[in-house]
Amino acid sequence: MATSPSPRPTRAAGDRNRARITGTAAELASIEGIDGLSIGRLADATGLAKSSIHALFGSKEDLQLATIDAARDSFIAEVVAPALAAAPPGRDRLLALCEGFLSYVERRVFPGGCFFVGAAAELGSRPGRVHDEVARVQRQWADLLEREATTAVDSGELPAGTDPQQLSFELGVILAGTNIVSVLHDDLGAVERARSAVRRALGYGA
């Protein structure tokens, strides 16, 4: 009557489960918020017991930090890496990053719109480790844009006298604002208008 032994979960299986949980958590959090998402609903969505999620991640805050990490990986894979592969440093890459972001919003890579715009809006005025981690990722993105803008100015691809920090700031807030407006009104026209704005700001088709 010996049944097959209940398989003891391996380390790799645990990692796979953790990745599946944080992936689902990032999707849900883009809709319900990173704080609005509850461990109970996440357990339902993944088919696990609530206490299993606690066992795998510790506290809710630790789960949130792991979720931010997973969302950052998605963002890099969907927006950053393709732009770096598609265009050389400078103006072309800056355009590719902006268009990559807009495509990612358009395709609803996260069902509730950009995870980080949502998290930044939600946690902006609530101090803590989760806030700080979101701020850190946002700053990395802003720095990336600024670096490419600097290269573009230094190489003469953008008019001398262009302030790279000011230009990259404007692009960043246009992208974030567009995500909000596009999701709120379920309006892809906003993404199209943002494409025009970005191209004009970078001097394409002028």
Added chain:
Amino acid sequence: MATSPSPRPTRAAGDRNRARITGTAAELASIEGIDGLSIGRLADATGLAKSSIHALFGSKEDLQLATIDAARDSFIAEVVAPALAAAPPGRDRLLALCEGFLSYVERRVFPGGCFFVGAAAELGSRPGRVHDEVARVQRQWADLLEREATTAVDSGELPAGTDPQQLSFELGVILAGTNIVSVLHDDLGAVERARSAVRRALGYGA
């Protein structure tokens, strides 16, 4: 032993209380979110019993709708009305509206940043009456900007060929994006950079 009769609340007193509750609710919601805000915490903050808030507003959804109304009144009083009073229709008024918004973010009229940017980000992908009301207010703001942009183009204050819808879209997303970045990093420099962006977009100091 007749004590002074317990004063029966008048209609006016009820209205005053309702206004005090929705005002506090809008402040708290700008930090914790319009859904994250609980009736229990709102009761604590106002010194009322939870059930009193239910008695005055009905359901949580009705309270949220009343809170949006109160926040809209604040926005009009702090941003829209001063700009309408300070500048004639057209380009100057468009600038006054944008600078009024940036000043309102800078002054933290709502402690967690613009109530409507927060609510739009939070509710963008969650259908319902509250979402629809936030979307309606956002559209009124966008329409206001577009109207002034149209006047500015028609009167020749902005270059012929300027698309008023595109221009007002760009201004709107810059303002929304700036609110998020400025609150997230507690950085008033973002507001200053947005002022530069708005002035350049409108051809001031060019």
Added chain:
DNA sequence: CCTACCGATCGGTAGG
């Protein structure tokens, strides 16, 4: 506008 409740859900823990 209050006290006194309701069932449901929250994050988290014990113990295996």
Added chain:
DNA sequence: CCTACCGATCGGTAGG
């Protein structure tokens, strides 16, 4: 990774 719990808090209602 599970069952079985914990106290706290959620939105809401009865009844005054």
